[in-house]
Amino acid sequence: MIDFHTHILPKVDDGSKNEKMTMNMLEKLSLQDVDTICATSHYIPDEYEITREKYDLTFNGIKSLNSKINIVTGLELYISPDLIKQYENKKIWGINDTNYLLIELPMDFFPIYAEDLFYNLKALGLNPIIAHPERNSKIIDDVDLLINLVNQGTLVQMNSGSLIGEYGSLIKKFAEKLVSMNLVHVLGSDAHNDSSRPPRLKEGFDILHKMNPDLYQWILENEKLIISGDEVNNIPEIYIKKQTFFGKLFNNKK
């Protein structure tokens, strides 16, 4: 199993506070059969821009202390119209330095330029992965916003905590809906520490496995391809439940 989203590197963002905490987090992940984790520290254009030099120093330090899990590079990129320019200027980088970019949306709105940006990234040969869209209130209200992105080739990273119920019942229910619609392509713990937001990846995987075994299988087969920078196999067809006449009537009257 691969954890695609963690804030495991110490003292570079609001994640792990020190090396000891990082080692505790790694220990927790190794007990969950996780073999690879992506160290996706925050990168917020114009607000919080970690340099590659600082990132590498911390990353290599942790790698030298840890022998249990394969740790690979990454960033959680806050969406911005400048992302392409920043990538071309080598200010940002992808997962394991491949062309897969983990991109986060704001929680409460869906930027008007988002669809164009994701389209343009694909056109340039990059592979955007949208981070935890099940936590975005606009996508919760209108799943078509996410379907449109996936139809143009964007992959979806879901937080395992969303399926476990860590963010409340509304997000858990929506996360389950996305699993049933095949709208998940990788999982991440989004772990920030070893206590209040610890890594709990396997529990999320177990729920997903129970709900949608075919999707679970697809994820296991394709997550390694992503880490190696290879193309994924055909993404699972999005399942859209057809509304009945009475269902439509009911929804329109709400």
Ligand SMILES: [Fe+2]
């Ligand atoms: Fe995160």
